[in-house]
Amino acid sequence: MSSDRPQxxxxxxxxxxxxxxxxxxxxxxxxxxARGIRAVSVDEIAAAAGxxxxxxxxxxxxxxxxxxxxxxxxxxxxxxxxxxxARAHPGDAxxxxxxxxxGLCHGIEEPGNRGCALANAAIxxxxxxxxxxxxxxxxxxxxxxxxxxxxxxxxxxxxxxxADQIFLLLEGARVNVQSIGHGGPCQRTWDLLRPLLERSPxxxxx
Numbered sequence: 263m264s265s266d267r268p269q270x271x272x273x274x275x276x277x278x279x280x281x282x283x284x285x286x287x288x289x290x291x292x293x294x295x296a297r298g299i300r301a302v303s304v305d306e307i308a309a310a311a312g313x314x315x316x317x318x319x320x321x322x323x324x325x326x327x328x329x330x331x332x333x334x335x336x337x338x339x340x341x342x343x344x345x346x347x348a349r350a351h352p353g354d355a356x357x358x359x360x361x362x363x364x365g366l367c368h369g370i371e372e373p374g375n376r377g378c379a380l381a382n383a384a385i386x387x388x389x390x391x392x393x394x395x396x397x398x399x400x401x402x403x404x405x406x407x408x409x410x411x412x413x414x415x416x417x418x419x420x421x422x423x424x425a426d427q428i429f430l431l432l433e434g435a436r437v438n439v440q441s442i443g444h445g446g447p448c449q450r451t452w453d454l455l456r457p458l459l460e461r462s463p464x465x466x467x468x
Contacts, residue, residue: 266340266378266401266436283321285311290332295379299329299386329383330393336379337401344408355415360459362412363428367452370435373444377436405429418459427458 280288289310293302304325308318322328343362351357369375376382380398387394406429413421413428431454438448447454 266336266380282311282313282317285313286318286321286328287332287335290328291335294329294332295376295382299383304328326393329387330397333380333383333394333397333401337397340380340401341404355412356418356459359409359412359416363432363455363459364452366432367435367455370439370448370451371444375439375444377439378433381433381436382440424458428455431455431458 286307289307293307293310304315304318308315347358347362350361380401383394384398406425409428410422410425413424418424435448435451438446
């Protein structure tokens with residue numbers, strides 16, 4: 263299942279099957295996630311994509327615009343995971359919620375996981391006027407709203423409060439991957455989330 267992080271790609275993105283724009287984006291995804299947005303130069307991205315700065319700027323007018331598009335692509339892929347959950351459990355909001363959460367927790371446990379790419383970017387980009395900020399904030403709000411929607415449709419009481427608890431636990435787990443590493447509490451994310459779902463009373467219960 264997709265999460266808020268790039269999928270694994272080859273170390274050098276030079277496939278002739280990909281047009282320059284896609285190669286540049288693929289290289290940026292790999293480098294930004296592995297090393298951080300500020301640490302990676304435009305020259306390095308162009309080299310990894312098998313092209314040059316002139317071509318990069320022909321497709322993206324600035325590094326900031328490339329960052330925004332990188333995050334926009336990841337946000338779209340993460341949002342698609344809700345559709346995957348819906349297909350896996352049609353008409354079952356509780357099943358969709360559990361399926362989505364299990365997938366995200368499994369992703370957090372993977373060795374190459376460095377947390378949520380959008381949350382990482384938010385730390386590196388505090389400037390509200392940066393084009394990436396709107397992408398980050400919109401995605402995070404949408405994710406929290408969708409959690410509340412599924413909690414509501416599952417018939418759980420206080421769905422907004424439950425969604426906030428789940429959302430904050432997930433955000434904390436993904437930061438924990440960065441701060442402590444995979445030996446930390448992030449490995450127990452599902453064990454901590456599951457009781458929230460199991461103990462949340464249904465609205466029909468007294």
